[in-house]
Amino acid sequence: MMKITPHTRLSAYIDSVKEVLKGMKILKNKDIVQRLVNLVKAYVTDSEYYMRRGDYYTGIACISYAEGILDAMRELKLIEFKWPKRKRLPKVLVAGTFEILHPGHLYLLKKAWELGEVHVVVARDVNVAKFKGRKPVVPEAQRLEVIKNVKWVDQAYLGDEEDIFKILERVRPDIVLLGPDQPIDEETLRREIKQRGLSAKIIRLRELYKEYPLTKTHDILNKIRDLLEKDLNSN
Template sequence: MSLSHISFSKVLFKELHVDASLHNKRGPFMQKTPLFNLQKPVAIIGDVMLDIYLKGKSYKISPEAPVPVVRFNENQYTLGGAGNVALNLKKLGVDLTLFGLIGDDEHGKRLIQLLDTLDIKHHLIVTKQPTITKMRIVDHQHQLLRVDYEHPFQYDDSIRLIDSMIEHLTASHLCIISDYAKGTVALPQKLIEQPCQTIVDPKGHCYEKYQGAFLVTPNLKEFQEASQSNETHIDQLIQSGSTFRQKMNIQNLLITLSERGMLLINDKYTLHQPVIDSSQVSDVTGAGDTVIATLTACLSSNIDFEKALQITNHAASLVVKQFGTAYVCPNELSQSLLSKSTLHNKTRSLSTLISILKEHQQQNQKIVFTNGCFDIIHPGHIALLEKAKSFGDILVVAINSDDSIQRLKGPHRPINTLTSRVAVMAGLQAVDWVITFDDDTPLQLIRAITPDVLVKGGDYSVDTIVGAQDVINNGGEVKVVPTLDNYSTTSLIKSVLEVE
């Protein structure tokens, strides 16, 4: 029942049409079509954790015991558990509130500081138990040791938290239970009984406590333990999963299968979504948090399960390539979705693109790089791109993300979303590859790609072009292409507004 790549692309890259009657905060005359059309707020309750990474370099074996000695370099503090789910949702643009229990200690204060810095709304009750903390000692990207600070929370504190959340919930909410079996959610049934859809990331062998939930998302090992089965083949999992789902009165059962993707079972159909890319797995820490967050964002946008699983699978494939708990941004997710589309075969992740470009350079082909917002493509852009291509063999175009453009040009820009701008750019004959960036400048991209020719359009001098010195130091060239008169995105927007 899977969608073809073409039909999926049509959903994601819906055409934009000019309508003078449309006015919104993102643009004066064009309706935006973002990846998510978020409509439902989300409330998360679960075991909130602080992840601490003690980073350093091991340089010898201790004379005291056969263990490595690590020379300390830096501390890194990140949100873990239900906090990481909240972080993933926040980065996807979801309106959310996090409910949890913490201790009256330094780790609890650090956790609140992280949430406040990230502008994540929260309701945390301070208890007599310590804040759940996982401290990891890391040499580069290799975890040497983990130390856990935790003690099960008291039942009364859990019920007090659940009651506070119920006061907050409305029928329009989506409710996430992120259960790590630390005592935060002692009675999930009280939440499942509320008039809103409840999504559960489960823990433990007893799933009776999740009866009636809208969606439950165990991994394969968790499902096998809960269902007391050893099936691994997809057909067998469908059969045992269907029986288990009915027995537990769960509306939708989603079993995540690591390198085999994910399997959804409900009373209408089953869907197996294969994995996107299992070749570059760095760390699976927090991948389940990304899955439940992305899937919830899809449900908040009323995206059907088939498309939602495809989007969620892309998100999971991105975070497992990163070390430690991680999140995915709409910009990065859109890029991944574009790269797998048969309609747009000119986009790749940065690491993959670098490998491809290195092969071209080894064959004495020149790599040309240019960048811009490219919000509304006009003849000036086309002339620039065609001239840039003439300077070498392979043209790479870097495009600012939506957030980057807003910071540079104000809250009413861009007119076209990143996905739309990338789709248009990928359709131009002169362009070989398209990459996006979220920074204010493409300096880090230029340093990573090391182009042979850097091209910029407009009234620039070489010493004012971002990345020019880096390219020159690497033996490359910098070219300035004069712009065509009477063509600019700003003037086009102004002209349309004057017609209105």
């Protein structure tokens, strides 16, 4: 599976905005539109600057502002244009509880972003209790809100309470990315994908993220418990 580099992604976004600027039609309020177009061009220039520096995430933020201004002007019927067709990025599905977001989660999400458009399904509270034997510390709505705001995530959803594989039908992924120790049986997953008429490729990361000691929710919770017990005993 080809890795989609941040440079490739950003370059495609910049090219799309430039193409719109060349072909768009001004419908009214020419002076206002021209000022806004100048702002769009400034964001394009900024984005190209950050791309040259290798700061792709800031570059993507800049070009996103440019796209937003163009979309707003079109919505207000100030200009007329169509976005050029871009090659569709593969949809990458990642699933998890994401109870306490940690570097291991971020590593997984970044790897997913390198493969395509990232869709994340967050486990429901009832399913966490079923599979982990305990209720989650952080409720599902809060866990979803956190994941939605991770820069490598394009879309995030709550899973289905009855069928944990139902998200496959909604997202229709090209890739399902699994963490190295994620307790999902690949044969079962492959069967569920096939039964839904899909052909997603399953990729499992080979190595755990080990740069920091606390990269598992279980370890973080144990650390918190130990510190609380120590604090209580000292009093």
